[in-house]
Amino acid sequence: MRTLTLVIYDITDDALRLRVAKFLRFKGLKRIQKSAFIGSLTTSERSNLVAGLRRIVRGHDMVNIQIYPLTEASYRRRVVIGADLTYDEEEEDVIT
Amino acid sequence: MRTLTLVIYDITDDALRLRVAKFLRFKGLKRIQKSAFIGSLTTSERSNLVAGLRRIVRGHDMVNIQIYPLTEASYRRRVVIGADLTYDEEEEDVIT
Numbered sequence A, B: 001m002r003t004l005t006l007v008i009y010d011i012t013d014d015a016l017r018l019r020v021a022k023f024l025r026f027k028g029l030k031r032i033q034k035s036a037f038i039g040s041l042t043t044s045e046r047s048n049l050v051a052g053l054r055r056i057v058r059g060h061d062m063v064n065i066q067i068y069p070l071t072e073a074s075y076r077r078r079v080v081i082g083a084d085l086t087y088d089e090e091e092e093d094v095i096t
Helices: A014-026 A043-057 A072-076 B014-026 B043-057 B072-076
Strands: A002-011 A030-033 A036-042 A063-070 A079-082 B002-011 B030-033 B036-042 B063-070 B079-082
Touching: A002 A014, A002 A043, A002 A072, A002 B030, A014 A030, A014 A036, A014 A043, A030 B002, A030 B063, A036 A043, A043 A063, A043 B079, A063 A072, A063 B030, A063 B063, A063 B072, A072 B063, A079 B043, B002 B014, B002 B043, B002 B072, B014 B030, B014 B036, B014 B043, B036 B043, B043 B063, B063 B072
Parallel strands: none
Antiparallel strands: A002 A036, A002 A063, A030 A036, A063 B079, A079 B063, B002 B036, B002 B063, B030 B036
16 A cells, blocks of 8 residues: 655755755655655655664764655645746756 | 754855745744754744745745755754854855
8 A cells, every 4th residue: 555655854954955866766755855855665664764764864964854654635635835846867956 | 743854955146045044944943053043933824934944945046945844853863063153144155
């Protein structure tokens, strides 16, 4: 069974933040904001994701990552205000 | 009935971002990351929150705000990696 998983992060170090973003994309999650990704994961995929994130940020300060399993209802009932922003894959900057 | 509500935002303009953060705090939400707040809201409080956010960002580009109602189970099952960061109330910068 797959569960929607929302990952939000607050990471001060630019290189580390980029590394986390690339990892999340590699794991099949979709970027929905500069510091937020979402994806549908099995329980074991989510465990692997959490373990990978812990490994990446080990030894770094100023890091906070939060991973929320979401119900389909939560996702359907979300409200989005404003435009979809797109992001440069490498630079992690908003490009439109 | 109150529902946990997660608000995440991606706002390029510094002044507008600060205004949104202050508005969310004023509405009783608690900051959990630089660009993420959470709070327990009634349906009408959530409607008012969404209306207020729409009003604040009207006419601005480069804004994306997402509001997710969360179940208690989603919240309980969240995973947090790293330290709790605290934020300067006015400057919106990480201070610890």
